[in-house]
Amino acid sequence: MDWLQYEKSAREKGFKYICGVDEAGRGPLAGPVCAAAVILPDDMIIEGVNDSKKLSEKKREMLFDVIKEKALAYSIAFATVDEIEELNILNATMIAMKRAVEGLEIKADYAMIDGNRLPPLDIPCEYIVKGDANSMSIAAASILAKVSRDRLCYDYAKKYPEYGFEKHKGYGTKLHTDAIKQYGPCEIHRISFLKKILK
Numbered sequence: 001m002d003w004l005q006y007e008k009s010a011r012e013k014g015f016k017y018i019c020g021v022d023e024a025g026r027g028p029l030a031g032p033v034c035a036a037a038v039i040l041p042d043d044m045i046i047e048g049v050n051d052s053k054k055l056s057e058k059k060r061e062m063l064f065d066v067i068k069e070k071a072l073a074y075s076i077a078f079a080t081v082d083e084i085e086e087l088n089i090l091n092a093t094m095i096a097m098k099r100a101v102e103g104l105e106i107k108a109d110y111a112m113i114d115g116n117r118l119p120p121l122d123i124p125c126e127y128i129v130k131g132d133a134n135s136m137s138i139a140a141a142s143i144l145a146k147v148s149r150d151r152l153c154y155d156y157a158k159k160y161p162e163y164g165f166e167k168h169k170g171y172g173t174k175l176h177t178d179a180i181k182q183y184g185p186c187e188i189h190r191i192s193f194l195k196k197i198l199k
Contacts, residue, residue, distance in 0.1 A: 003045055003136040006112050006128060011042070015110035015124070017072070020137025021097050022114040024052070024145035026089055028170030029180070029197075030163075030189045031153060032078040033089065035096035036144035037104055037111070039072045040137050046070060049139045051132040052146040064147040067140045074141075075103035076148045084190050094119040100141075114138045160186050172197075 002008075010018045023035040040046075046067060052060055068074055077099035079092035087095070097119040101111055110124050114131035131138035150169055157166035163179045163186065170176070177197050185194055 001134075003134075003139075004043060006126075006131070006135045007040075007042075007137060010110045010112070013110075017106050017108045018110045018112065018137065019073075019101060019104060019108035020112050020114075020131070020135050020139070020141045021100060021119075022052075022132050022138050022142035022145055023093050023096060024142070024149045025170070026093055027172075028190075029172050029176065029193045030081070030165070030170040030186075031149070031156065032080050033084060033093050033096050034076065034078050034145045034149040034152075035093065035100040036074065036076045036141040036148065037097070037100040037108065038067065038074045038137050038140040038144060039104060039106055039108060040070065040140060041072055044070065045136055046140065049136060049143065051130075051139055052142040054133075055143070057150070060143050060147050060150075063140075063143050067144060071140065073104045073106040073108075074144060075100045075105075076144055077103055081188055081190055085192055089190075090117065112138055114142065156188060160188070 007018050017039050019037045019039045021037045025033040077096050079096040084092040113127045118127050132142040153165045153169040162183050164175050168176045180197055
């Protein structure tokens, strides 16, 4: 498998600063959605990088620092719970991705987006279904987004210890839904995601 096939294709079209973009946290019942954008040096393969869902937490944490060190530029951005509630999760995700791309210290001239939708960017872009399993840049972005969001959930666990955020990271596990039923939602819960639990 060629981890750089999409990057090479974009470079052949004349683009220089090609960023991979991915998100973490579309599915959870609580907390923001996180997106990351990464521009890697040409032809760089970072050993061990893969779709963040296929890696252990320990491996992701280790690669987080390696990616930040080796990237030409990276950016991590969020869309808040309020934005998710107001705009819906898809639109909030697109906003987080747009913020991540626009936050890069080196302005990208091309963006490769994981998934099947494109955020409203002012540069040429393409979406790549399962991009985090096929593009080194997108896989790197998936790790930055996942680790950043998980770290936030550890902070939430200290602030709202009764919900167990350190275990489920906001996803709808039995532990989490039982806690919501017992204690009610807290300020970081996405109320629109809780209709079936709170009925």
